[in-house]
Amino acid sequence: QVQLQESGPGLVKPSETLSLTCAVSGYSISSGYYWGWIRQPPGKGLEWIGSIYHSGSTYYNPSLKSRVTISVDTSKNQFSLKLSSVTAADTAVYYCATAAPHSSGYYPSYFDYWGQGTLVTVSS
Amino acid sequence: AIRMTQSPSSLSASTGDRVTITCRASQGISSYLAWYQQKPGKAPKLLIYAASTLQSGVPSRFSGSGSGTDFTLTISCLQSEDFATYYCQQYYSYPPGLTFGGGTKVEIK
Numbered sequence: 001q002v003q004l005q006e007s008g009p010g011l012v013k014p015s016e017t018l019s020l021t022c023a024v025s026g027y028s029i030s031s032g033y034y035w036g037w038i039r040q041p042p043g044k045g046l047e048w049i050g051s052i053y054h055s056g057s058t059y060y061n062p063s064l065k066s067r068v069t070i071s072v073d074t075s076k077n078q079f080s081l082k083l084s085s086v087t088a089a090d091t092a093v094y095y096c097a098t099a100a101p102h103s104s105g106y107y108p109s110y111f112d113y114w115g116q117g118t119l120v121t122v123s124s
Numbered sequence: 125a126i127r128m129t130q131s132p133s134s135l136s137a138s139t140g141d142r143v144t145i146t147c148r149a150s151q152g153i154s155s156y157l158a159w160y161q162q163k164p165g166k167a168p169k170l171l172i173y174a175a176s177t178l179q180s181g182v183p184s185r186f187s188g189s190g191s192g193t194d195f196t197l198t199i200s201c202l203q204s205e206d207f208a209t210y211y212c213q214q215y216y217s218y219p220p221g222l223t224f225g226g227g228t229k230v231e232i233k
Contacts, residue, residue: 045226045227046160048222048223048224097167114169
């Protein structure tokens, strides 16, 4: 069974870069699947941030694309999120998750395994 | 972006009730729709994908239907553990990418 665990600072200053890592166990990132990030502001709904394939191909939410970088480290079996120029609006619980391959193309679909989530607060 | 609109945003129901939640897409998405259940302080849990396929281990009282722009999630006989917030998510194509509905909170009447 795939298990995911997010880690990173819980507090980030405005205008700085938010960095999170998701450690994967029970499955090799190199074996396939799409690996992604979803966030949820306190009391609000879910927002897809982006996903990456083990080959390094990336897929980003157009509304965040200019500020997001997702990378994968197959040697450590983990993947990472960087979100630049953060503001208070980026305060949220950040989840990492696996996405099954789309049935008709080379991009992510639905999310079947999730990490527990980590709260990141943007504040000075 | 493809917008997903859920209704109602919240509902009150009793154990044993039949509950239906609706999700509408701003354009046709075929059957590329998933449903999730989220309880407070927990990560979402996948219930249904491809609009009507039940994820392994999910009770059969959950069912999904629809295609194109209109979809429904039905809980046939509400149990105490089903009180939660439910989200739909479309995965029609990239670009533009994946989007979630705003959520439906199912509360105890």
